[in-house]
Amino acid sequence: VSLLRRRPREGGTSGRRILFPFIGSTISHATLDATLRLARAQDAVLVPAYLATIPQHLSLDSPAPLSESEAAVPLLELIEQRATQESVRVDSRIERGRTHRHALTALLENEGYDTLVVPAKTSTTDGFDPTDIAWLLETAPGEVLVLRPEPATAPLRPAAAT
Amino acid sequence: VLVDLTPEALIARLRAGKVYPAERVPAALNNFFRVENLAALREVALRQTAEEVESKRVVPAAEVLGTRDDLLADEAPQALAERVLALITPRPRSQRLVRRAWRSAQRLGAELDLLYVQPPGAPPRDDERVQLEALRRLASVLGASFLVEEGDDLVTTVAQVAGERGTTYVLIGQPQPRTGLRRFGESLPDRLLRMVPGVDVRIVADRSRRLDSAATRAEPAP
Numbered sequence: 001v002s003l004l005r006r007r008p009r010e011g012g013t014s015g016r017r018i019l020f021p022f023i024g025s026t027i028s029h030a031t032l033d034a035t036l037r038l039a040r041a042q043d044a045v046l047v048p049a050y051l052a053t054i055p056q057h058l059s060l061d062s063p064a065p066l067s068e069s070e071a072a073v074p075l076l077e078l079i080e081q082r083a084t085q086e087s088v089r090v091d092s093r094i095e096r097g098r099t100h101r102h103a104l105t106a107l108l109e110n111e112g113y114d115t116l117v118v119p120a121k122t123s124t125t126d127g128f129d130p131t132d133i134a135w136l137l138e139t140a141p142g143e144v145l146v147l148r149p150e151p152a153t154a155p156l157r158p159a160a161a162t
Numbered sequence: 163v164l165v166d167l168t169p170e171a172l173i174a175r176l177r178a179g180k181v182y183p184a185e186r187v188p189a190a191l192n193n194f195f196r197v198e199n200l201a202a203l204r205e206v207a208l209r210q211t212a213e214e215v216e217s218k219r220v221v222p223a224a225e226v227l228g229t230r231d232d233l234l235a236d237e238a239p240q241a242l243a244e245r246v247l248a249l250i251t252p253r254p255r256s257q258r259l260v261r262r263a264w265r266s267a268q269r270l271g272a273e274l275d276l277l278y279v280q281p282p283g284a285p286p287r288d289d290e291r292v293q294l295e296a297l298r299r300l301a302s303v304l305g306a307s308f309l310v311e312e313g314d315d316l317v318t319t320v321a322q323v324a325g326e327r328g329t330t331y332v333l334i335g336q337p338q339p340r341t342g343l344r345r346f347g348e349s350l351p352d353r354l355l356r357m358v359p360g361v362d363v364r365i366v367a368d369r370s371r372r373l374d375s376a377a378t379r380a381e382p383a384p
Contacts, residue, residue, distance in 0.1 A: 045254075052303060057202045063305030073261045080258060084369045091254035092261075093296060094303045110299070 016044035019113035024126025028149035031119040036086045049093040051103035120148040169200035244272035247329040252290035263333045274306040317353045336368040
């Protein structure tokens, strides 16, 4: 009987996608947990996307500076670990641009999504500042959810992933 | 060939009419020929030259091997260069495989190639095309080469590409469980080790399998 049991479809069963752009070298525990709860509740695929910036003196097509890749890769790994623990499927991305907003524009153009979850910056965690969030609320299509964690909570750092 | 000049020296040459005719000089000074632009351009040129010199640098074999054997000495530089090849599929799980491969390549100081072997006459479906495009962008961001080869047989194609590119490591995702008669055949890692001799093969675990097995455990058997 177990041979007839179908494996769950890769990429989530509802077909919904939650886009989770982030910047910097830390992510707030509370923000990630809330995003994972939402993804689980909706049976959606989480699409964490690190936004890398390319300095002006390099071509926009050039590889991201090593510091950016070294920040992105372990953070994505950390998010995938947490997502696996929460039984949430993940389809990660790294998007680049001259600025975070430029990279965000490219991300919105390239990725289909149902809900956009945006971490807001606090005194202890990296995230988007109010001007970027205001811009997103005006321009991003679809549902936009802004999460602001408790300022006192400690952020997740890649070292915790290992 | 790089001819290096300080921004100030270049501006002096411009003012002296050695770059443009005199009537174009004021406009040039107000537009591109500003110290900050020239300094940035100089930095890019120097950096690129340094990278090219570094990539062509041949490590003297005697330094490495401490031998006078001419044959070994000739082959030593190639033997020292590591190159990683990651076999990708148009699935979300390949994103992790690429990141793992990139980290390995960083540790080894190696170049990274990503290879998708496409079955002949079977163009990717829409969802696969989206995944391939995302992988292509990831390759570009991480500075990896993205290769697509048509081939009936995955391992034969990998062997050919690995030979052409001097691959020393192959990373693969967790193979699908073999069913039916395939269970009695040779596994993918075994075939790779046999057909690409001398190349290390590493398997990157598929985390989504944990979800599947957890779901299967949680689901009561009918």
